[in-house]
Amino acid sequence: MKGTNWNSATGEYTRIVNAETQEKANKANLLRLKYNASVKDIAYVLNLSQSRIREYLRELWKTKY
Secondary structure (H helix, E strand, O other), X not given: OOOEEEEOOOXXXXXXXXXXXXXXXXXXXXXXXXXXXXXXXXXXXXXXXXXXXXXXXXXHHHHHO
């Protein structure tokens, strides 16, 4: 499951815990994978910032490199 949040206390990306946030991340991933929507378009549809959408599309394992 994709989706991360920036944890400013630890300075690392962590898995999404909140169910509402995970639902938004799932919607963002669906729009990206099924409809090939741009980050800008997804941000507009979900009324979120582009940087937040990029976090939602990020896979946690990519952040360890």
